[in-house]
Amino acid sequence: MRHRALPHRPWPPKYIGTPKIYLATVLDAFSRRLLGYAMGEHHDAALVGASLKMATATRGGRKDGTIFHSVRGSEY
Template structure:
Protein backbone atom coordinates (compact mmCIF):
# COMPACT_ATOMS: atom_id res chain seq x y z
CA UNK A 1 0.00 0.00 0.00
CA UNK A 2 1.23 3.50 -0.74
CA UNK A 3 0.02 7.05 -0.33
CA UNK A 4 -0.55 9.56 -3.09
CA UNK A 5 -0.32 13.20 -2.02
CA UNK A 6 -2.83 15.74 -3.29
CA UNK A 7 -3.65 19.31 -2.35
CA UNK A 8 -6.91 17.98 -0.90
CA UNK A 9 -5.28 15.29 1.29
CA UNK A 10 -3.84 11.83 0.85
CA UNK A 11 -5.18 9.08 -1.35
CA UNK A 12 -4.10 5.51 -0.63
CA UNK A 13 -3.52 2.75 -3.15
CA UNK A 14 -3.62 -0.96 -2.30
CA UNK A 15 -2.42 -3.40 -4.95
CA UNK A 16 -2.29 -7.09 -5.80
CA UNK A 17 0.44 -8.08 -8.27
CA UNK A 18 0.89 -11.47 -9.92
CA UNK A 19 4.56 -12.40 -9.51
CA UNK A 20 4.54 -14.60 -12.61
CA UNK A 21 3.72 -11.87 -15.10
CA UNK A 22 3.96 -8.72 -12.92
CA UNK A 23 0.35 -8.02 -13.90
CA UNK A 24 -1.52 -5.69 -11.60
CA UNK A 25 -4.66 -7.65 -10.75
CA UNK A 26 -6.18 -5.33 -8.16
CA UNK A 27 -5.73 -1.62 -7.52
CA UNK A 28 -8.08 -0.12 -4.96
CA UNK A 29 -7.98 3.50 -3.85
CA UNK A 30 -9.36 5.03 -0.70
CA UNK A 31 -8.99 7.74 1.89
CA UNK A 32 -7.77 5.39 4.64
CA UNK A 33 -4.98 2.79 4.56
CA UNK A 34 -7.01 0.12 6.29
CA UNK A 35 -8.04 -3.52 5.93
CA UNK A 36 -11.16 -2.52 3.99
CA UNK A 37 -8.95 -1.04 1.25
CA UNK A 38 -6.74 -4.14 1.16
CA UNK A 39 -9.86 -6.33 0.95
CA UNK A 40 -11.12 -4.29 -2.00
CA UNK A 41 -7.84 -4.90 -3.86
CA UNK A 42 -8.05 -8.65 -3.16
CA UNK A 43 -11.65 -8.77 -4.41
CA UNK A 44 -10.60 -7.01 -7.63
CA UNK A 45 -7.78 -9.51 -8.14
CA UNK A 46 -10.13 -12.45 -7.60
CA UNK A 47 -12.54 -11.02 -10.18
CA UNK A 48 -9.68 -10.41 -12.64
CA UNK A 49 -8.69 -14.07 -12.38
CA UNK A 50 -12.22 -15.36 -12.92
CA UNK A 51 -13.59 -15.87 -9.43
CA UNK A 52 -12.83 -17.64 -6.18
CA UNK A 53 -12.79 -21.12 -7.73
CA UNK A 54 -9.93 -20.10 -10.03
CA UNK A 55 -7.65 -18.70 -7.32
CA UNK A 56 -8.09 -21.21 -4.49
CA UNK A 57 -4.76 -21.99 -2.88
CA UNK A 58 -2.82 -18.99 -4.22
CA UNK A 59 -0.26 -17.37 -1.95
CA UNK A 60 -0.53 -13.66 -1.17
CA UNK A 61 2.64 -12.12 0.24
CA UNK A 62 2.62 -8.90 2.28
CA UNK A 63 4.48 -7.16 5.01
CA UNK A 64 3.47 -7.65 8.64
CA UNK A 65 1.53 -4.39 8.88
CA UNK A 66 -1.68 -4.14 10.82
CA UNK A 67 -3.65 -3.81 7.58
CA UNK A 68 -2.74 -7.36 6.54
CA UNK A 69 -3.05 -8.90 9.99
CA UNK A 70 -6.46 -7.33 10.67
CA UNK A 71 -9.33 -9.71 11.31
CA UNK A 72 -11.33 -8.56 8.28
CA UNK A 73 -8.43 -9.15 5.90
CA UNK A 74 -7.40 -12.53 7.30
CA UNK A 75 -11.03 -13.69 7.34
CA UNK A 76 -11.43 -12.73 3.66
CA UNK A 77 -8.28 -14.63 2.77
CA UNK A 78 -9.52 -17.71 4.63
CA UNK A 79 -12.93 -17.48 2.95
CA UNK A 80 -11.29 -17.28 -0.50
CA UNK A 81 -8.72 -20.01 0.29
CA UNK A 82 -5.85 -17.56 -0.13
CA UNK A 83 -2.74 -18.51 1.83
CA UNK A 84 -1.15 -15.52 3.52
CA UNK A 85 2.62 -15.19 3.52
CA UNK A 86 4.55 -12.56 5.44
CA UNK A 87 8.22 -11.78 5.63
CA UNK A 88 10.39 -11.30 8.67
CA UNK A 89 9.90 -8.22 10.80
CA UNK A 90 12.07 -5.40 9.49
CA UNK A 91 12.88 -7.08 6.17
CA UNK A 92 12.37 -4.79 3.20
CA UNK A 93 13.62 -7.27 0.59
CA UNK A 94 10.87 -9.86 0.60
CA UNK A 95 8.26 -7.63 -1.04
CA UNK A 96 10.50 -6.34 -3.81
CA UNK A 97 7.93 -6.66 -6.61
CA UNK A 98 5.46 -4.40 -4.80
CA UNK A 99 8.21 -1.93 -3.89
CA UNK A 100 9.36 -1.85 -7.53
CA UNK A 101 5.79 -1.21 -8.66
CA UNK A 102 5.40 1.69 -6.23
CA UNK A 103 8.79 3.08 -7.25
CA UNK A 104 7.71 3.05 -10.92
CA UNK A 105 4.43 4.75 -10.00
CA UNK A 106 6.33 7.41 -8.06
CA UNK A 107 8.79 8.08 -10.89
CA UNK A 108 6.42 7.83 -13.86
CA UNK A 109 3.29 9.48 -12.43
CA UNK A 110 3.57 11.10 -9.03
CA UNK A 111 6.86 12.98 -9.56
CA UNK A 112 5.49 14.50 -12.77
CA UNK A 113 2.10 15.64 -11.47
CA UNK A 114 0.73 17.84 -8.74
CA UNK A 115 -2.83 16.79 -8.06
CA UNK A 116 -5.22 19.43 -6.80
CA UNK A 117 -8.03 16.97 -6.10
CA UNK A 118 -8.27 13.39 -4.95
CA UNK A 119 -10.45 12.48 -7.93
CA UNK A 120 -7.81 13.72 -10.40
CA UNK A 121 -5.12 11.75 -8.59
CA UNK A 122 -7.31 8.63 -8.61
CA UNK A 123 -8.04 8.98 -12.33
CA UNK A 124 -4.36 9.43 -13.25
CA UNK A 125 -3.17 6.56 -11.08
CA UNK A 126 -5.82 4.09 -12.21
CA UNK A 127 -5.26 5.04 -15.87
CA UNK A 128 -1.52 4.43 -15.47
CA UNK A 129 -2.09 1.14 -13.62
CA UNK A 130 -4.55 -0.48 -15.97
CA UNK A 131 -3.84 1.39 -19.17
CA UNK A 132 -0.06 1.73 -19.25
CA UNK A 133 1.45 -0.58 -16.63
CA UNK A 134 -0.48 -3.74 -17.54
CA UNK A 135 -0.71 -3.22 -21.31
CA UNK A 136 2.34 -1.26 -22.48
CA UNK A 137 5.05 -1.09 -19.80
CA UNK A 138 7.77 -3.64 -20.47
CA UNK A 139 9.19 -5.71 -17.61
CA UNK A 140 12.53 -7.46 -17.46
CA UNK A 141 10.91 -10.16 -15.29
CA UNK A 142 8.39 -10.77 -18.09
CA UNK A 143 10.90 -11.30 -20.93
CA UNK A 144 10.70 -7.62 -21.89
CA UNK A 145 6.96 -7.81 -22.53
CA UNK A 146 4.05 -6.07 -20.87
CA UNK A 147 2.29 -8.22 -18.24
CA UNK A 148 -0.75 -8.78 -20.48
CA UNK A 149 1.41 -9.72 -23.48
CA UNK A 150 3.51 -12.05 -21.33
CA UNK A 151 0.43 -13.87 -20.06
CA UNK A 152 -1.01 -14.10 -23.59
CA UNK A 153 2.29 -15.47 -24.93
CA UNK A 154 2.33 -18.08 -22.17
CA UNK A 155 -1.24 -19.12 -23.00
CA UNK A 156 -0.36 -19.46 -26.67
CA UNK A 157 2.83 -21.38 -25.85
CA UNK A 158 0.95 -23.73 -23.50
CA UNK A 159 -1.78 -24.36 -26.08
CA UNK A 160 0.80 -25.26 -28.73
Protein backbone atom coordinates in the same frame (compact mmCIF):
# COMPACT_ATOMS: atom_id res chain seq x y z
CA MET B 1 20.22 30.82 1.66
CA ARG B 2 18.31 28.91 -1.02
CA HIS B 3 19.25 25.37 -1.88
CA ARG B 4 19.94 24.69 -5.52
CA ALA B 5 18.13 21.83 -7.21
CA LEU B 6 20.63 19.04 -7.66
CA PRO B 7 20.26 15.90 -9.75
CA HIS B 8 19.48 12.72 -7.81
CA ARG B 9 18.35 14.69 -4.79
CA PRO B 10 15.13 13.46 -3.17
CA TRP B 11 12.06 15.59 -3.64
CA PRO B 12 10.12 16.02 -0.41
CA PRO B 13 6.36 15.51 -0.72
CA LYS B 14 4.19 18.56 -0.41
CA TYR B 15 0.64 18.43 0.85
CA ILE B 16 -0.91 21.85 0.53
CA GLY B 17 -4.60 21.65 1.30
CA THR B 18 -4.86 18.34 -0.53
CA PRO B 19 -6.12 15.21 1.22
CA LYS B 20 -4.00 12.09 1.07
CA ILE B 21 -5.19 9.29 -1.17
CA TYR B 22 -3.92 5.79 -0.44
CA LEU B 23 -3.47 3.08 -3.07
CA ALA B 24 -3.47 -0.66 -2.42
CA THR B 25 -2.42 -2.98 -5.24
CA VAL B 26 -2.25 -6.72 -5.86
CA LEU B 27 0.38 -7.90 -8.34
CA ASP B 28 0.89 -11.37 -9.80
CA ALA B 29 4.42 -12.27 -8.65
CA PHE B 30 5.13 -14.34 -11.77
CA SER B 31 3.79 -12.14 -14.56
CA ARG B 32 4.03 -8.82 -12.64
CA ARG B 33 0.51 -8.13 -13.92
CA LEU B 34 -1.67 -5.76 -11.90
CA LEU B 35 -4.65 -7.85 -10.77
CA GLY B 36 -6.45 -5.44 -8.48
CA TYR B 37 -6.28 -2.02 -6.93
CA ALA B 38 -8.27 0.27 -4.67
CA MET B 39 -7.94 3.90 -3.64
CA GLY B 40 -9.25 5.54 -0.51
CA GLU B 41 -8.85 8.26 2.06
CA HIS B 42 -7.92 5.79 4.83
CA HIS B 43 -5.09 3.28 5.01
CA ASP B 44 -7.03 0.38 6.48
CA ALA B 45 -8.08 -3.24 6.02
CA ALA B 46 -11.16 -2.24 3.98
CA LEU B 47 -8.90 -0.70 1.34
CA VAL B 48 -6.86 -3.89 1.12
CA GLY B 49 -10.02 -6.02 1.02
CA ALA B 50 -11.32 -4.04 -1.95
CA SER B 51 -8.09 -4.57 -3.90
CA LEU B 52 -8.16 -8.31 -3.12
CA LYS B 53 -11.79 -8.51 -4.23
CA MET B 54 -10.89 -6.91 -7.57
CA ALA B 55 -7.91 -9.27 -7.99
CA THR B 56 -10.14 -12.28 -7.33
CA ALA B 57 -12.66 -11.07 -9.93
CA THR B 58 -9.86 -10.45 -12.45
CA ARG B 59 -8.71 -14.06 -12.11
CA GLY B 60 -12.25 -15.40 -12.50
CA GLY B 61 -13.07 -16.20 -8.88
CA ARG B 62 -11.37 -18.13 -6.11
CA LYS B 63 -8.58 -20.46 -7.16
CA ASP B 64 -7.30 -23.33 -5.02
CA GLY B 65 -3.64 -23.04 -4.13
CA THR B 66 -3.45 -19.25 -4.42
CA ILE B 67 -1.03 -17.68 -1.96
CA PHE B 68 -1.20 -14.02 -0.95
CA HIS B 69 2.08 -12.66 0.39
CA SER B 70 2.61 -9.21 1.89
CA VAL B 71 6.07 -7.77 2.31
CA ARG B 72 4.85 -5.30 4.93
CA GLY B 73 1.70 -3.91 6.40
CA SER B 74 -0.51 -5.19 9.16
CA GLU B 75 -3.60 -4.39 7.07
CA TYR B 76 -2.83 -7.35 4.87
